[in-house]
Amino acid sequence: MSPETAPGIAAEPKPMGEFSRLQGVFFEPGKTFADIAQRPRWIVPLLIGILFSLGYIYAFGQHIGWEPYMHRIMDNNPRMLQLPPEQRQRIFDMQLKFVSISSMASVVVFVPLILVIWSGIALGIVKGLMGVPIRFKQAFAAFCYAGLPRAIYAVLSIAVIFLTKTPETFDVQNGFFSNPGALMDPMTASKFVYTLASSLDVFVIWTVLLAATGLKAAGGKRLSFGGALFAVLLPGVCWVLIRGAMAAAGLMG
Numbered sequence: 001m002s003p004e005t006a007p008g009i010a011a012e013p014k015p016m017g018e019f020s021r022l023q024g025v026f027f028e029p030g031k032t033f034a035d036i037a038q039r040p041r042w043i044v045p046l047l048i049g050i051l052f053s054l055g056y057i058y059a060f061g062q063h064i065g066w067e068p069y070m071h072r073i074m075d076n077n078p079r080m081l082q083l084p085p086e087q088r089q090r091i092f093d094m095q096l097k098f099v100s101i102s103s104m105a106s107v108v109v110f111v112p113l114i115l116v117i118w119s120g121i122a123l124g125i126v127k128g129l130m131g132v133p134i135r136f137k138q139a140f141a142a143f144c145y146a147g148l149p150r151a152i153y154a155v156l157s158i159a160v161i162f163l164t165k166t167p168e169t170f171d172v173q174n175g176f177f178s179n180p181g182a183l184m185d186p187m188t189a190s191k192f193v194y195t196l197a198s199s200l201d202v203f204v205i206w207t208v209l210l211a212a213t214g215l216k217a218a219g220g221k222r223l224s225f226g227g228a229l230f231a232v233l234l235p236g237v238c239w240v241l242i243r244g245a246m247a248a249a250g251l252m253g
Contacts, residue, residue, distance in 0.1 A: 018044050025145050029210055033142060033217040037134075040141035040218075046112060049147045052154040053107045056175065057100075059158045064167040066099045072168075076187040118235055119143040122211070125231040126219060132227075134218040142214025149206040153178065178202040191247035199240045208232050 016024060016035040022045070024032030060066075070092060074080045080088055119139040126132050126139075157175030164170055174182050181198030208229070215228035 015039060021145065022048075022148065025148050025210065029213050030217070033145070033210075033214040036141050036145055036214060037138050037218040040135070040137045042137075042141040042144040045141075045144040045148055046115070048151055049144070050108060050111050052151040053111060054104055056154040056157055057103050057107060057172075059161050060170070060172050060175075061100045061103075063161050064164075064170050064172075066096060068168040069170070069172060070096055070099060072187055115140065115143050115147065118232075118239075121235040122215060122231040125234060126215060126223060126228070130219075130223060130227055130231075132219040132223045134215070134223075138218040139215060142218060143211050146207050146210035146214055149203045149210070153203045174198055179204075192244040195244035195247050196240060208236060 015038075016032065018041075021032055021035065024035075025045075074088065074092055080091070083091070119142070120136065122143075123134065123136055123139040126134055153176055156178075160175055160177075161167075161170065171182075171186055174186065176182070179198050179201035181194050181200075184194050184197060186194050211232045212225060212229040215231060216223055216225045219228065
């Protein structure tokens with residue numbers, strides 16, 4: 001009897017192809033993230049996240065345009081309203097000239113940067129506080145695949161762009177009605193409250209749960225799902241609070 005057919009020896013699961021992984025994140029996350037933990041590739045999901053985000057920004061620029069959005073921002077900024085009209089117009093023209101390029105550049109830079117920082121902090125919590133030996137590549141791959149629901153968000157937001165009858169009020173930072181912030185006017189609501197409300201998003205929660213599933217798969221039996229969820233949530237909640245405070249202070253939009 002050969003070792004391959006000996007009883008009691010479980011055959012090693014067949015590695016999943018990339019297409020199977022992309023489907024499995026949505027339909028079989030446990031099995032899929034176990035495969036990701038064994039073979040932590042991340043290029044494909046990262047590129048998908050960047051490309052879909054760029055497509056959303058491009059669709060907004062082409063079918064709604066940045067001018068009405070920039071007008072809304074400046075008309076509701078007390079500091080800008082204190083400037084002379086000529087100076088305000090010069091600033092507006094300068095920002096309008098570069099906002100499309102800078103928005104796309106920020107996607108290319110900040111999407112991977114946020115994933116690196118978030119997965120790095122989560123890794124530090126899992127290894128430093130919980131003593132579970134997982135590798136950065138495993139954590140980063142888990143976060144990249146966990147971000148795939150954002151591609152669905154981008155597609156739905158693009159659909160809203162094409163269907164909206166009031167393009168002048170479209171909020172590019174909250175393009176789909178998947179959180180309480182979508183029911184608020186970002187220009188008149190409390191910046192802090194709006195940031196918190198927008199963060200209570202179906203797709204954000206979905207991403208957090210998938211990332212925790214990925215960390216749990218990488219940590220094995222030594223890491224509980226609750227521990228993995230804590231490692232994902234702690235830096236995320238801190239970032240939301242920091243963003244809310246900065247928005248309330250007028251340091252970011």
